[in-house]
Amino acid sequence: MSAGEWRGLRRVFRIPLGWMGVKADVDAELNFHIEGRIEELMARGMARDEAEAETRRLFGDYARIESEVERIDRGMTRRRTLAERAEALLADVRYAGRTLARQPVFAGVVILTLTLGIGATTAIFHVVDRVVLHPLPYPDPQRIVYMGWSWGGKGGYAGALSPRKFMFFHDQSRIFDGLVASRGISGTLGETSSGASVRGLRVTEDFFRVLKVQPARGRAFIREEFAPGAPTVAIIGNALWTTHFGGDPNVIGRVFRLDDRPYTIVGVMPESFELAEETESSGLIVPLRFTEDDLADTGNNYLVIGRLRNGVTEPQAKQDLELAFARYRAAFPDLVKKDDFGPVLFTYRSLFVSGLEPVLWILFAATLFVLLLGCANVANLLLARALSRQREFAVRTALGAGRGRIVRQVVVEALLLGVVSAVIASGVSLAGVRALTALAHGSLMRSTQLAVDQRTLWFTTLIAVAASIGIGLAAAIPATRIDLARNLTEGARGGSPSRRQRGLRNALVATESAIAMLLLAGAGLLIASFAKMRAVDPGFVRDGIVTARVAHVPAGYDSVSAIIEFERRVLERLRATPGIASAGATSSLPLVRGWNTVMTLDGNIDASEGGLEWRAVSSGYLRTFGIQLLRGRDFNDADSRSAPAVVIVSKSFADRWWPGENPIGRRIWIGRFRGTQGRAGPGDPVREIVGVVPDMKDMALDQLRPRHTVWVPQAQMQSDFALLPAFAVRATDTRAAASALRNAITDADASMGVPDISTMSDILVSSASYQQRWFTLVLMSLFAAVALGLTSVGIYGVVSYSVARRVHEIGVRMALGARPSTVVGLVVRQGMGPVVLGLAVGFVAALALSRLLTKMLFGVSPHDPRTFVVVAVVLMAVALLASYLPARRATRVDPLTALRAE
């Protein structure tokens, strides 16, 4: 027998060369050598003991040689086993590839299903990861906090500090690595008449230390640049650098003018740099130093951000601030009022929180469900396929292939499909993320968060592998419970599937139905809420309203009266325009973020209220929005600066302070909160209430409680108010009105810049609450629709399969005279069994889980019976159709053919 044959046999029987095997092998080989030598020497006439001694001499150190040879063999065995396994796996992959290539439709359907599931899950994960898990683009973000000021109890708190407070805590508290105050700036770049308006931030010295970011080009500010009289310098954002400076690599040292003041560029921020306010980070950063005048300003207008020292705990931080506040109270007794509670810290992260954050987890769960559905369908397909290959498996098992070997083959097939899907899904998900961002109108993520990173790739890989292995095992394990004798004798037809296999398919259908019910119920509730919100009467006219907002007031308008004069010219022009029924100006439009204020009743120090909505409007504004006065009068041109100060209030505000009484003629002091009455100095005068208007939904259509609102005539505003004027007109032809608005503003002052023109419907659609609802609704409905589709395909598949396996039986029934309707009924009843079970489970689960949606619902109970019934009926109807179609096909079976198919 030649060595080659031996080798072949060992391959066939896979003789393992284990650890013990190696040792025995080497010993046998060396002993053969020694025996041979001894015999050789004895044949030449040596005595046995002499021959043995000579052999030992010749051979040398037996133990050393033995161990060296063993070491070589063990390494060789290990490497060969690995290589063989890799080879076997590769062979499996090649075999799977060939099998799938022969069934392109099957492979295509599976890949499409998995791509959908993996792609959707990955896209939502990407968003969750950026928005919820890693929202801050700074190192060690959890140590960054911002400091606000609390008035304890009902007084609420401010999210910003005055310069004096900032300086004090900057110098006194020991818990920070750095503390920075910042305030936005805006200005016109370059030539005043043609320049673009930019926004940016003025920051104190610790800015770069707190955020731990550095300019990508040039350098950060140096200490001298914060000194009085230092030359003005600026660091520009990446966006400004590319748009305005054309990405000039030699931009450092260039001088530009902002509102006619020269700035030297010393740095450019990296593209990834982001602030909570995106427009600020894209603009410019300039040094901020507080002058004596600034320190006298008691307004809490500066955002204060700090980086906590390593190891500082929350209680330590609190204690440190309390001590510092005690010193502050001692140092500035005049500035501290009795309600002052001192500084409080908030996570900086909370400034970055997207309004969509709460819905993201729910959407993520929804995509996981969709993926699960897809996996169930694919497992079902693979199972059907594996069952039809049972004879092949049986033959292989009979030839000695272990069950594990066959399971591995099926799992490898699933993995191959999963990997191909994951690769496609990665591309699809990126498009999905872009679509999501577009759908959310930029309120979801910043553009720098769009890129795929390692975390997303890991997630995709993980989920694809987990799904594939799950699918492979779910299909392979039942399919390989092979009854050898039965399968080999019964022939390829295989008879009806075993009870256990049918049980698994039914479980899959039931699970799918339950998940579909859950997702459909969620989507249904959101749709009902959205419809309810759309139907809300906000209390003001929306149709035919066109608005214009001025983004930036150029230098030169240093007083409110100058702006009001500008407004007067615009309004005059608008009112003379044919087609415009009414026009007005305001400090803030409905459904747009406005101004807060506080007030105290005249003559009663303790009767104060905070958190009031404050709107300064021109005459004609209320009329434009069709707001009727419940009592009193509207503002008119007589309400000038020199006339008695007046105010119009909302009904709920009047009801709170003067229940059942006539508020007209009462007096309130806006901008004053307790104990400040009688203090001399500038500020808002005591105002007399001249009118009452109804409560409106002018914060958001789905606002639950009316917001107490005060309306003041624009002419009577404090003189230093930073008014950005907005206009509204009511017209029949909104397009003409839009151009009339644009022209009126440009003609009144060409340097005012291009206003933002939008209809009231545009404003509604882009309002945060509308956006959030729409975003959630679209995605939930999409996922629910996909779930419904996958489930019906699943039901269809299972019923079709069972019909195909029972062709013979159905043929017999028909031959014996069963009517088609009886056969259809039989098949449909069997198909619907697991569906009904799944629906019931899904119904209960939806009732339990819909409470998670409560925050996103509006005017609809989480257990809204109408939604639940409609959803259940829809699902039932789709399931009936999905099982009726294959059932009907069963009745077309020609009994003769069926019987002959033996």
Added chain:
Amino acid sequence: MPAAPDLDLIRGTLDLLLLKTLSWGPMHGLAALQWIERTTNQKLQVEEGALYPALHRLEDKGWLDAEWGHTDRGRKAKFYRLTPAGRRQLATELSKWAHYTEAVGLIIAAKGVRT
């Protein structure tokens, strides 16, 4: 027993000798050793301690195949056989050896230094 020849094997040539020996056909370790001794008229003695590590290393490199078989006298022995890769390796080693001996021969035959 002849006197032990005083010719040490030049380092690195054992692989070449084994490959060449096995090119005549499968052999077990002892047979290969004896063949070398016989062919060189006992002038060359392979150190037995180096023989088996060398054979196993060559097997690990894929130049030899090793399988258990039976000797003419019915004993179980491990036979080594040259693989196609081993045959290629032998050709490489042979040409390397030819170059080496040629160069060494030139140096030895040289008569003084020409200037």
